[in-house]
Amino acid sequence: MMVSRRETLRLAALGTAAILASHPVAASAASKVRIGVLRFGTVSWELDTLKEHKFDATNGIDLEVVYFAGEDATNVAILAGAIDMIVTDWLWVSRQRSDGGDLTLAPYSTAVGAIMVKEASLIRTIADLKGKKIGVAGGALDKSWLLIQALARRDHGLDLPATSDVVFAAPPLISEKAIQGELDAVLNFWHFCARLEANGFRRLIGAEDAEKALGASGPVSALGYVFHDKWANENPDAVRGFLKASAQAKDLLARSDEEWLRLAPIVRAEGKELAKLRDRYREGIPRRPVAEEAADAGRLYRVLAVIGGEKLVGSTPEMAPGTFWQEPPK
Known part of the structure; x- marks a missing residue:
């Protein structure tokens, strides 16, 4: 929030x-x-x-x-x-x-969230989410949700909030409703996604995939x-x-x-x-130089500023210098 x-x-x-x-x-x-x-x-x-x-x-x-x-x-x-x-x-x-x-x-x-669907689901791409009921944890300004929206618009001309039935709720409730079959797809935090993976769900697209598609050269710490x-x-x-x-x-x-x-x-x-x-925790351990992460975060910030607007970033279109700490020389 x-x-x-x-x-x-x-x-x-x-x-x-x-x-x-x-x-x-x-x-x-x-x-x-x-x-x-x-x-x-x-x-x-x-x-x-x-x-x-x-x-x-x-x-x-x-x-x-x-x-x-x-x-x-x-x-x-x-x-x-x-x-x-x-x-x-x-x-x-x-x-x-x-x-x-x-x-x-x-x-x-x-480690970031992902859109999850049941193993047997016919949903195979972002485009297949059109007209579907999607549960989203974290609210309308969640970074992962905004990045996936941006990718859907760029690659498929798809405005997910306008063309799908989007429901926002707390992460545990989103997962519960997904398991009960009340939602066609869910975007949840990484650890809830991992639990769903262990219980008959698969990843449709991860927020890390959207990050790379939108300009990041590698994993960025969420x-x-x-x-x-x-x-x-x-x-x-x-x-x-x-x-x-x-x-x-x-x-x-x-x-x-x-x-x-x-x-x-x-x-x-x-x-x-x-x-x-x-396994998902291990995948999320940062392994890149901080400067590289900061540069990629700056690129993603500009994407988020466009789609999230002032409600997300305020009036500043660029990530503030010094957001990522650089250890000073001894």
Whole structure:
């Protein structure tokens, strides 16, 4: 959900006093990193691995994970200074920078959603979605939905919102309705798609396919670890230490099936479903230089700005400089 800077700061004034009171922030504690995440989000899988194997201590940081009920709450908390880091997308970061903020992003995952259909479905291409009932998670301004719309218009002259019956709902409900056969196709977040794949569905087209077709030269992180430039400049060892710990956790999850079995209760999956989530997570590990990702994100931003308009990006037609964090030389 997109939250304007003005609205976010209003919420901060009303709602963050309790956060600050219950979690006092130590001043410039270079070894301390406080990250706000959703309790049941996929980021918690990586952070649990990081803490379980003490990768934070190995890299000279003390990571504290603070759980929130929703994305808006994490956005409010970081703008209010209640935490050091969150996970969110580069569109929001760019908009904050365009409005005068100093948030920046280090890539976390390139995993993105896909349009899913049942294995036996006669839908084989985007063009076949014309006249069909499509469930979409994330709302009308979801990046994946906008990119797939842009591709449908360019390659097939197809305006999906105008020619299809589009239903927006929460990700779990979208998946449930798909399984029940009430929707012809669904666009959901990557981990919901992976669960559907394990239960009789196939990918029609992934958002990563749309990204490449629309100008990206490789995978672009949909989400990143987001923090303030000022905090990073004051705590360079903390930033480097956290990113090294994150990379070590990713490396373990990339090569150890046993680690995924340990995580199974947290992932809330087993058997084929756990294996599919594992495989899709591994595919989403960023492996390109940050500069390349930033350049491709800039290209995609221009596509999104055209189709999403000011409701998505505000009045800025270009991604704000500094949206992707570049580690300064030591």
